[in-house]
Amino acid sequence: MTTQFKRYIVTGGAGFIGHRVVRNLLAIEGAEVAIIDDLSVGMPMPAPADRLTLHKADIRDAEAIAAILAEFKPDVVVHLAAVHHIPTCETKRAYSLDVNVVGTEVVLEAAAAAGVQKIVLASSGAVYDWKEGALIEDTAPLRAADNYSIAKLTNETQVRLWGDRTGGQVAIARIFNTIGADDPNAHLIPDIITQIPQGASQVEIGLGNLTPRRDYIHVEDTARAIATIAMTALEGPFNIFNVSTGKDATVVDLVNLLGEIMQVKIDVVSDPARIRRIDRPTQLGATDKIRATLSFEPQRNLREALVDIVKQSGWTSEAVQ
Template sequence: MRRVLVTGAAGMIGRRLVSALLRRGDAVAGLDNLSSGMPMPLGLTLSVVADVCDTATVEAALRDLRADAIVHLAAVHHIPTCETQRMHCLRVNVEGTESVLHAATQTGLQQVVIASSGAVYAWGREMLTEADSPTEARDNYALSKLCNESQLRLWCSRAQGRRGRVARLFNSIAHDDPNAHLIPDVLAQLRADPGTEPVLRLGNLQPRRDYMHADDAAAGVLALLDDPHLTPAFDVFNLCSGVEHSVGDLVSEIGKLLGRSPRIEVDPQRQRPNDRAHQLGDPGKAWSRLGWRTRWSLHQALQMTLDPPSSDVDGRMG
């Protein structure tokens, strides 16, 4: 039995990870400030409502649980928010990660998994690989995540026996996404216009992204936690599907599933001044090293998002 602290436990991926850990018999502490508006998942061994920057509380949760690992998911990751509230983003994402690592040091814990992002890669058209693709921060969110990876790498290097794993998560979707990302925005506009040919006002239409269901993302994070390899002490893995889709593809698939024919109009107010054209990840390393890959196509993931299984309504993995 593992004893795991999950930060960001009430989030879209966090609640699924908690459910997976509990189902296999692990003891789980969940820490979240509930700022997303989502409740804590059910069944936690220990539930802590707190800011991840509150190091004393994080340390106390580790001691109370007698944790042997941390999965650190808590972050501000809505990119427009990260740009308009730059100091808040860096405080939560960077200071919060340092808080978690300091608490781990104080309690002698030696295994940490953190969530990073495919956004840390330099912009380009090629498939992104952990070993060969350069990284470059082009926005505040990517800056914070690159910093997080460096923080974990340094933490691993400062004592023998420590293991750090980074999940470079690409675009995750599900019915319970609490952030104003593209799909929740599209669905909200469709609900507001019940016609057969609703008009959707969207921003940048050209960018292509690598999408996966949040169940797959959570399963990937779990695979990182269970990585049996003791070396290297620090390692990075893409969690992605290896297939990219445009905004138009996404809207078309949603329309098919709903039996509607939405039309898109570009809204200049919604356009980002800088938005990468491609973000396609190579999942090969996660498959060869961890035996993980996505289970569902975009069509299936969207179907699950629009009509989640009853067992998934409380955030359980399907």
């Protein structure tokens, strides 16, 4: 692969999505990549490698971030670093906004001073208002429904204003439900698996809301999409892309597919103690724009993502050998 951009900084580059984005960027001929990560989620820094520079730093540390960007002089900053865990965003509201909003402003100020040409922001499908049907980037209404989406909507405004001030290019990746192995944040799928004893043939499990539909995308596809957005010289100063599959599934669909993979009959009941007070009924991302502009097509399906997660859990069955 070739691109006009050769130097990339990835904040949150040791994370679940981040280390895979870094791998994709290093596959670009001649690319130099630097990671900034405070390692707060417990994932290790990637191993040292040619054309890779590693920095342990908090994005709120303005002096450290400015020094790193001034020395490395990136063409592109891919900003992934954030508090992503929704329960943490709700229980530690001021802390998460400090990281997600103030930390983003620190990165943007350092990027402006370093002459960065392009910012790629990892936003979220959670910024959209609730509606049936596919959510289209440039026309679907937006509405914050929780502390995390407040931060991401704010981040989108921050990067847009950065582009206006600096003349730099801005690309926003609205990431939908990304799943796969080694996710450090507890989510629905690990919760299901932990309720199933090894060797069981039939179980009953309790979950919260069973009917919401989500657009699940394999983490490898998410990382490849973000890297493609970062390396591509896009038309115009401001672009938004959904990173999604255009397909959705309910909680019951996930349970049934996990049952097939684990070879267990799973009966699921709705546990009132687990029901979220606020839970949007549907979240489906339109994919026309990213397909047309970047020729991006997801390469892995929901079943493959679930197999990866089940394998990591240590569960053994013929389907995950």
